[in-house]
Amino acid sequence: MLIKDSVNLTKAVKSIGIKGRIIEGEDLKKHTTLKIGGEAKYFIVPFDGEDIAKIINFANDNQVPYVILGGGSKILFPDLIFKGIVINLNNHFFKKIILDKEYVKIDAGVKINELLGWMLRNRLGDWEFLAGIPGTLGGAVRLNAGVRDLTEANNYLQIGDFVKEVTVLDKNGKLLRLDKKDLKFDYRESNLSNFVILQVILTKGEKKDISHIKKRINNFLNYRKKTQDLKSPSAGCVFKNPGNNKSSGELIELSGLKGKRIGDVAVSKKHANFFINLGKATAKDFLTLMEYVQRKVNYDHGVWLNPEIHIIRNL
Ligand SMILES: Cc1cc2nc3c(=O)[nH]c(=O)nc-3n(C[C@H](O)[C@H](O)[C@H](O)COP(=O)(O)OP(=O)(O)OC[C@H]3O[C@@H](n4cnc5c(N)ncnc54)[C@H](O)[C@@H]3O)c2cc1C
Known part of the structure; x- marks a missing residue:
């Protein structure tokens, strides 16, 4: 039967019977190079593939979303809470x-x-x-x-x-x-x-x-x-390069957007396809800046930039 309330869901997650670790309310900022994100409702450090298979089956049976997290260098989590399971493979069990x-x-x-x-x-x-x-x-x-x-x-x-x-x-x-x-x-x-x-x-x-x-x-x-701007937290290139002769970074720069800032997220002055966290950046600011850049580049050059960064949203 589908578990709908949070207390029973937590009990059920804890009784999946895995060998790895289950953490409730883990701060996702610690696990992404951008240092943006709220908490993961459930953050699981699996011990082996069998653990992961159990988590997948549990998630399917209970319609709980799950995300695989590696080094967190190309991912944007929501600000408040990710209401699902984050399965973290960047752990000492997956290192052979x-x-x-x-x-x-x-x-x-x-x-x-x-x-x-x-x-x-x-x-x-x-x-x-x-x-x-x-x-x-x-x-x-x-x-x-x-x-x-x-x-x-x-x-x-x-x-x-x-x-x-x-x-x-x-x-x-x-x-x-x-x-x-x-x-x-x-x-x-x-x-x-x-x-x-x-x-x-x-x-x-x-x-x-x-x-x-x-x-x-x-x-x-x-x-x-x-x-590249390696001194501030980022996720590398935000947008894929479009298939024409100019890179996304060049188009953003031509639109005069280097240094453009929304909240604590800014287009890097060194590499225009890097957005950097100036301190207290939020996912909301990041997404707003992405859209601003997409619209301006589209207006100036007739090119819509597609995200390279993986954006995780609550369903
Ligand atoms: C400063 C900087 C420079 C960078 N330079 C480059 C570059 O030159 N070239 C380049 O290609 N990238 C670059 N990147 C981007 C990034 O480092 C790469 O895309 C990297 O390969 C992402 O790996 P990750 O483990 O951090 O993935 P994550 O950010 O953890 O995840 C990214 C996506 O992959 C999925 N994923 C992760 N692990 C698994 C898994 N085991 N199974 C299934 N899905 C999985 C996640 O669910 C998510 O959808 C750069 C990033 C930064 C911050």
């Missing part, structure tokens, strides 16, 4: 990295900087382009994280090109293995929006000299320092 002959099996909760540290220790190259991208591998694969390479060719490097297989739970909590032919990666997107990514198999990079790997990592990090 297993080196195989040709592949590397990596848990979804491994953070990108942890992965790069491991890569350096094992002298494996090829994923240096991920340097400086905050968040977890699960989030990176879900969003097909990537950057331009720093060569004349200006090629695009994306994690999706290295994914061989992904272990996921589907909407019914069923464990599935999806291999390359089942997977689709586009610009900042994948066909994994209806799954919880548990583990990823990446093709192993070439054995390389450690100084070569370090140099490449530093090149990517230095480029970020030069071009």
